[in-house]
Amino acid sequence: MHGLMQDWPLTVDKILDHAKAWYADREIVSRSVEGPIVRTTYGQVHERAKRVSNILLAMGIRPGDRVATLAWNTARHIEAWYGIMGIGAVCHTLNPRLFAEQLVYIINHAEDQVIFTDLTFLPILAGIRAQIPTVKQIIVFADETHLGDELPGALAYETLLAQATPDAKWGGFDENTAAGLCYTSGTTGHPKGVLYSHRSNFLHTLVTMGSDVLGIRALDVVLPVVPMFHANAWGLAFSAPAVGAKLVMPGPKLDGASVHELIESEGVTFSAAVPTVWQMLLQHLRATNGKLTTLKRVVIGGSAVPESIVRGFRDEYGVDVTHAWGMTETSPLGTQSTPNAAVSKMDPEEQLQFKLKQGRAPLGMQLRLVDDEEKPLPHDGHTFGRLKVSGPFVVGEYFKGEGGQILDDQGYFDTGDVATIDEQGYMQITDRAKDVIKSGGEWISSIEIENIAAGHPKAEIAAVIGVAHPKWDERPLLLVKLRAGEQATPEEFLKFLEGKIAKWWMPDDVAFVEEIPLGATGKIDKKLIRERMKDYVLPTPAATGA
Amino acid sequence: MHGLMQDWPLTVDKILDHAKAWYADREIVSRSVEGPIVRTTYGQVHERAKRVSNILLAMGIRPGDRVATLAWNTARHIEAWYGIMGIGAVCHTLNPRLFAEQLVYIINHAEDQVIFTDLTFLPILAGIRAQIPTVKQIIVFADETHLGDELPGALAYETLLAQATPDAKWGGFDENTAAGLCYTSGTTGHPKGVLYSHRSNFLHTLVTMGSDVLGIRALDVVLPVVPMFHANAWGLAFSAPAVGAKLVMPGPKLDGASVHELIESEGVTFSAAVPTVWQMLLQHLRATNGKLTTLKRVVIGGSAVPESIVRGFRDEYGVDVTHAWGMTETSPLGTQSTPNAAVSKMDPEEQLQFKLKQGRAPLGMQLRLVDDEEKPLPHDGHTFGRLKVSGPFVVGEYFKGEGGQILDDQGYFDTGDVATIDEQGYMQITDRAKDVIKSGGEWISSIEIENIAAGHPKAEIAAVIGVAHPKWDERPLLLVKLRAGEQATPEEFLKFLEGKIAKWWMPDDVAFVEEIPLGATGKIDKKLIRERMKDYVLPTPAATGA
Ligand SMILES: Nc1ncnc2c1ncn2[C@@H]1O[C@H](COP(=O)(O)OP(=O)(O)OP(=O)(O)O)[C@@H](O)[C@H]1O
Ligand SMILES: Nc1ncnc2c1ncn2[C@@H]1O[C@H](COP(=O)(O)OP(=O)(O)OP(=O)(O)O)[C@@H](O)[C@H]1O
Ligand SMILES: [Mg+2]
Ligand SMILES: [Mg+2]
Missing domain, CATH: 3.30.300.30 (ANL, C-terminal domain)
Incomplete structure (x- = not known):
């Protein structure tokens, strides 16, 4: 017997609809690629995202087609995201830090038809344009005056937007419809594509909204330094509009001085990035005797956070660090080092030892620690084993079946990471299996x-x-x-x-x-x-x- | 094209599995019906819930069958919940405050086959036993020595549990499988059944875990004074194990002195109940010069919270009140008066005016305010209209089709409440339509x-x-x-x-x-x-x- 609640597919267009309905005037502030700080709102971004959808429909993009972005974190990138996903097309985020030949490989593998990009990346695209024949159009996040002629045939985003109407229909499809595509960074082999669904993105959003995960709120001002091309900016491009937080987008400038300037001028309360970014920020603050007057929490992941960063934030700036672990294959947030009841009662130095671990699994993320014979290992904090995961936002298979069957017979995915889990349930990455x-x-x-x-x-x-x-x-x-x-x-x-x-x-x-x-x-x-x-x-x- | 993430059905057995995996030793403390305070853990409750499943399977209960509970909030009630739902049977919570003839109507309408109950309710059940022929067994949350002979044929829970094995298999079915049944309280007509699915309960859990909704965390100690038979204790029997919070269950004693005693002795940080409960607590505290040394937040809903309660908690005890609105048909949490960015910047007196409203809608709860001709009304804070809602944990139709087609052509359910919505997005109930x-x-x-x-x-x-x-x-x-x-x-x-x-x-x-x-x-x-x-x-x- 089935329950009789509403059939309400979990599609991500509803996230931006929600932001428009309740937080239409809440700001998205971006450091633009052209230079100046530009300000927009969820209401305007929603309207422009609808225009993006119509641009794509007019270009012949249909559900399931891949549309790529090669772009910094800006409001325009968010518009493109929702505009692509809203009509059932697949938003493929490209990492500009890849070598040209890797980009060519990935674009061809994904068969991207359109690429949205920033002025910054025109040289890269000009260099590979001839090798990516599936790409019909390249749309540059710029107006005509900035477009230039570096990349013949490229179109100015603002011109297309001005010509489009904001009446595109979003959603209305199965929640399992593909929404996003992201390739692993390729540190251990050829990059492999992870094909997110609307459902997996929506559930990842709900889980990360939890107080023990990211826990962002309507009153937060969120700075995703982690790029949207790096595993979906850890979901912040979904969770910030979902809760009505103000978004501050750093554009191309991720150095300490630029990040600090944005934090202070926009009143940022919450941020997320890899350790190197925070290392640069702390160095800048110390060198300039800078202060952090509004920042309360930073989430750090992607690689292990050094103790000096956690201490620096805590002791010099009163900022709380949450260490997080995840991977492209986990949408990406897997574990977070937020305190459980026992840890919260420890003194700060003891707590620090748990903050340095990669953390605990929220509901929806199942962890298993096994040896080479798949035997479960004890959660004793020192026995190493392979970390396997399962959940509704964990990869089931790679795009186009690369790597074949990747789940074990219990449905778990091998992360390729080696870890310990302690008595408190805190997982610590000790290595990559390789x-x-x-x-x-x-x-x-x-x-x-x-x-x-x-x-x-x-x-x-x-x-x-x-x-x-x-x-x-x-x-x-x-x-x-x-x-x-x-x-x-x-x-x-x-x-x-x-x-x-x-x-x-x-x-x-x-x-x-x-x-x-x-x-x-x-x-x-x-x-x-x-x-x-x-x-x-x-x-x-x-x-x-x- | 479908995404390629894991197929991981959202079934509520996974919530207790999660609590067992990561919070096995976290306590559930109950004031028992027999009198003493009893202590158990998620690990033990999980083990006993599995035994409940086997008891039911042995009695012939199959997926879709209704199994009722007529019981106070205790750990045993939680065991029965998960034991019933884990095997795909439907947990039907009965409200003991209903008149006997309403109980008879509801039990017959639901065709309940087994009832779990407390010693308290044996007189009620003895009085109606002859009129509820679908009920094959009544299981009393007690051991043999307490059972007595008030209700001939009733079985002692502890005896059955001791004889059962803890190896029942949970889950493995479609997430749309029915999990729970709850009848509206019948203030406006005949009680109607709302049939929750595993999916709707799971999604309600995730949404309410959000920082701007209930926002409970692993380090919280949660006291659900609101009964599990009153719209699922507002989901706390799911969300507390989901985050690993300690649960404190008040059993039959909801008076000010008893609630206060539990809060102080167990270190409760978070609680939820209807206004009358808090009125009694405040009266008790004032009369006895009592203190609240650990309580930080209370959620109040079910009917409008009086200003005096919010002020009392705030000014005399430093406790923050979140006003919430919901209904059986919304699983039940619909809106919460947590501060958005603008409200959070107001002075306390201004904020209070927003705290008194029923609040804001989280992602997953869509609100519409319309006039009698279904025309959308402005969000100006004074125009009244009918409140309609839509979302994955909002009712689609009543059990057995009572009331016929209840959604409008846009898929919205009419709450029967009349409300305003202000410029900040805060909804305020001004009346019932009737x-x-x-x-x-x-x-x-x-x-x-x-x-x-x-x-x-x-x-x-x-x-x-x-x-x-x-x-x-x-x-x-x-x-x-x-x-x-x-x-x-x-x-x-x-x-x-x-x-x-x-x-x-x-x-x-x-x-x-x-x-x-x-x-x-x-x-x-x-x-x-x-x-x-x-x-x-x-x-x-x-x-x-x-
Ligand atoms: N907090 C962390 N501490 C240590 N390692 C981490 C942390 N967060 C992520 N990682 C590492 O990063 C990996 C995930 O990175 P990502 O998905 O970006 O691609 P990649 O694994 O580097 O690339 P590829 O899979 O192509 O080799 C994890 O498997 C883990 O090894
Ligand atoms: N915070 C609140 N302020 C005012 N009214 C509230 C609040 N919370 C809930 N309500 C009222 O309670 C109703 C939901 O109650 P519930 O589902 O328990 O059954 P009922 O509506 O009283 O019963 P029935 O539908 O059978 O008449 C809402 O529709 C609303 O009228
Ligand atoms: Mg990897
Ligand atoms: Mg009602």
Whole structure:
């Protein structure tokens, strides 16, 4: 027997409709690519998004067709999003930090028909235009005067918008209809497409609105520094209009000074970004003796948050950090380090140890920790295992079936991350499965070693990889990029690690390098490091102890 | 094209599974019907709920079958809920405050096969046992020693539980499967059944977890004074386990002293109930010079919250009140008076005016304000209209088709409430459509007049109804029950109203009565008042001005 409640499909057009109905005058403030700060409202964005839909319909875009965006976080990008998704087309967010050949691969794989883009990216697109034949039109977020002739055939967004009418019909389709497409950043292989549905986006929005997740409210002023092309700006382009929060969009400028300026001038209370952004902000604040007078909470994820950032925000600026873990495949928010009852009663230093973990799973995100034989592992805070996840906004299969069947027989997806879960239910990522160092049958966490090494005063950044070893299979090698002007010996770093990690985790060698390569989402590119170090041979024949 | 995220049906068994997985040791503390405070945990409740499922399966209960509860808020009631819903049976919550003949009507209409009940209600059930032939078994939340022989054939819950195994399989069915059944309280006619689905309950849970709705968190200690038989305890039996909050269940004792004792001894931070409960608590606190040392927020709804309660909590106890509106048909939470950005910036007295309104609609609850011709009315804060709603946890049709087609052609349900919506998006209930007084083609809010009249120092409670009038169709009549020992004249009350309401709203008469009858959920029973006053004739032939 079925319940008799209303049939009300969870489609994301209803989110912007809701914002228009109740928060029509609430602002969206953007740092525009052209330069000035521009101000608009949910009411206006809704109206313009409807025009975007009509532009696309006129170009022949039909439900299921892919329409890409290669763009910064601005109100126009939001208009395009909802305009695309509202008519059942698929919004494919492209990451401009990818190499040109990766972009070409992804655009062709997705068969994008239209690309919305910013002036910034015209050179990139001009360079690859000939190699992306499925793309019929490129629409530039600009008016005619700014358009220029860098990319022949490109159309000015504002001109098209002015000619379109705002009467497009949204929704009315199955909630399982595809809404968005995002490729993984490709740190571990070829990028693979994750095809979100309206339902998965809507449910992710509801879950992240929870007080123990993002918990944003109507009275918040939200600055998504994390790009919309990086796993949907962690859902903020949905959850901010859903609650009626003011949105502040940083456009192309993510440096410390620009982010600080926006926070203070717009009264930002909540923000989200990867650690490097916050590192830059804290450096800027310290250098300029800047203050944070309105900011209350920041969510940090994408890679592990260093302790110094959490302490810096807490002790110097009174800002609370929530560490979050997720992936393109989880829409992306998976876990958050918000306090549970027991943790909330601890003193600040004890709490910090939980804040540094990747956190707890909300309702709708199921976690499993298993060994290589799929046996469940204890939640004891130190046993490592593969992290598997299941839920209504977790990937079921990749776009076009790449990678084949990716769920196990219980319906869980293997994240490729290695983690522990403690007695309080806090998950901690210890490594990527491909980066974990297998030494004598045991696992060594590369991330844990590099995080500690990065705390050495002479280090700018550190990375640890496993190197083949005749007896132990693999042993850790520490790579360090020193701060400008510094010099150091391997012994200094090994000494620094002593007592902080198990003896048998101690790297067999330390290599000082000019560069630690980062990927398109700012993460250490270990695939590239391993390639660069493929001829490297460990200095000693036997590992120190075991 | 469909998205490729996981197929993960939203079924409520996953909520208790989640609580077991992450909050197994978190407590559920109940004031038992037998007397003592009893303590259990989500882990134990999950295990016992599985046993309940097996008890029901052994009795032949199959998906879609109705299993009723006639019970107070206790951990056992929660076990029965999840045990029933987990196997796809329908949990029908019965309101013990209904008259016996209404209970008989509802049980027969629902065709309940099993009833779980408390010792308290054995006399009621003994009285109607012969008239409810569909009921095969009655299971009493008690052990053998407490069972007694009041109700021959009744089974002791603890005995059955001890004999059952905890291996029942939950879920695995369509998320649209019926999960719960609740009849409206019948203030405006015959009670009608609302058949919730797993999906609607799950979505209601997610929406109410939002920071601007209930916003409860893992660190909260939640006391649902509002009964589980009164529109699902406003969803708290789902949302508290969903977030891992500690639950404190008041059992049969809802008086001020008992509620206060639980709040203080268990460290309650969040509670929810109808106004009369809070009135009793405040009276108790004032009489005993009691304190509230842990309580931070209370949600009040079911009927309009009087200003004195909001002020009392705020000024005397530092507790924040959220006023909420909803109905059985909306699962039940519809709107909440949490501050939006503009309201949050007002001074406390200005904010109070918004706190007294029924509030704002979250994502997933669509409101429409229309006149009798279905024309949308302005959101100006003073134009009254019929309130219509739509959303995934709003009723689509009543159980067994009672009342026929209840949605309009845009899919909206008419709440039967008359309301205004202001520029800030705050909805205010001004009346029930059946109670609104139609005078000379204009509407007069009975609630507004009675709320003001109830503020007269001599009044204990007041009610306003419309009485037939030859010229104006209807005119307001004010009924007042005076405080014990008081005496008053109609003129005193009319004088008190002067300047507080429009002249043409002034009641044509004031009647002092012994009793203002209340219905099963504590609301003024105007149907009964109108019946009692049917022979009443207004004293003057013409209304005062218009
Ligand atoms: N808070 C965090 N701490 C540590 N690692 C994190 C955190 N958040 C995310 N990650 C890492 O980022 C991964 C998800 O990143 P994303 O989906 O952007 O692409 P990617 O995994 O880097 O790319 P690809 O899958 O193509 O290799 C996670 O699997 C995890 O390894
Ligand atoms: N905060 C509130 N302020 C004023 N009225 C409220 C509030 N909350 C609920 N109500 C009233 O209660 C009604 C919902 O109550 P419920 O579903 O318990 O049954 P009922 O409407 O009293 O019964 P029936 O529909 O059988 O007449 C709403 O329609 C509204 O009239
Ligand atoms: Mg990945
Ligand atoms: Mg009703």
